Amino acid sequence: MPQPNQHSLVYILLLWTTIISIFQVVFTILFFTAGRNGLSQNSSAVEQEHIMKSQQHSTLSPPSKDRLHLPRGKMLTFTAKGAKIPIVWGSKNPNPGVVSATGSRLSIKEDGYFLLNLKVTLIPCQETQESDNLDHTVSLKWTNKVILEGWINTKTNSTGVLSKIEEMPAGGTLMVNISPADKCINTTESATHLDIIYMARP
Numbered sequence: 001m002p003q004p005n006q007h008s009l010v011y012i013l014l015l016w017t018t019i020i021s022i023f024q025v026v027f028t029i030l031f032f033t034a035g036r037n038g039l040s041q042n043s044s045a046v047e048q049e050h051i052m053k054s055q056q057h058s059t060l061s062p063p064s065k066d067r068l069h070l071p072r073g074k075m076l077t078f079t080a081k082g083a084k085i086p087i088v089w090g091s092k093n094p095n096p097g098v099v100s101a102t103g104s105r106l107s108i109k110e111d112g113y114f115l116l117n118l119k120v121t122l123i124p125c126q127e128t129q130e131s132d133n134l135d136h137t138v139s140l141k142w143t144n145k146v147i148l149e150g151w152i153n154t155k156t157n158s159t160g161v162l163s164k165i166e167e168m169p170a171g172g173t174l175m176v177n178i179s180p181a182d183k184c185i186n187t188t189e190s191a192t193h194l195d196i197i198y199m200a201r202p
């Protein structure tokens with residue numbers, strides 16, 4: 001027969017093992033959840049570092065540096081000052097440092113790339129009689145070389161837009177030739193214009 005003293009000792013032992021088990025369970029749970037948190041924190045830190053590294057890389061890499069040094073484009077619009085052929089050009093937004101207009105010639109003052117947009121519309125001249133319905137050729141010459149050519153559409157009396165991109169050095173001249181020169185120019189900007197976008201060579 002166990003003595004009452006031994007009996008209480010068994011109870012205390014049981015209580016003690018129960019407490020220890022509870023602590024074990026709690027610690028096991030804490031260990032795993034904390035471990036997972038730590039892991040995810042770690043991975044996000046790695047990601048952050050990666051992002052920072054790639055940002056650093058992109059700020060140091062040449063393409064973004066070049067983007068800062070891209071040449072700025074210049075827009076130039078020339079309109080016909082008079083109805084007579086050859087067209088005398090007037091500048092709407094003068095930038096004589098790039099292209100300067102003197103009479104019917106446009107002088108190129110800077111090396112670079114030029115996007116040229118030419119449209120010519122003809123009208124009958126008042127003082128002359130209607131000429132025969134001849135084909136009219138319109139050409140844009142750079143110095144002596146034809147770089148753009150088009151024909152007057154007999155329905156619209158216009159070339160429509162003639163467009164070209166040219167790399168040109170400073171020093172040359174642009175000129176528009178119309179042949180035969182038996183008609184006049186519609187000087188409205190939407191009907192006759194020479195638009196240029198200039199870009200310096202990068």
Ligand SMILES: *[C@@H]1O[C@H](CO)[C@@H](O)[C@H](O)[C@H]1NC(C)=O
Nearest residue numbers: 122123124130154155156157
């Ligand atoms: C084109 O010009 C002719 C005269 O040369 C005129 O009769 C005709 O109406 C013009 N067409 C347009 C669309 O302006």
Ligand SMILES: *[C@@H]1O[C@H](CO)[C@@H](O)[C@H](O)[C@H]1NC(C)=O
Nearest residue numbers: 121122123186187188190191
């Ligand atoms: C010139 O062209 C514009 C636009 O197409 C037109 O409104 C105008 O009547 C034309 N001018 C002449 C004199 O034909």
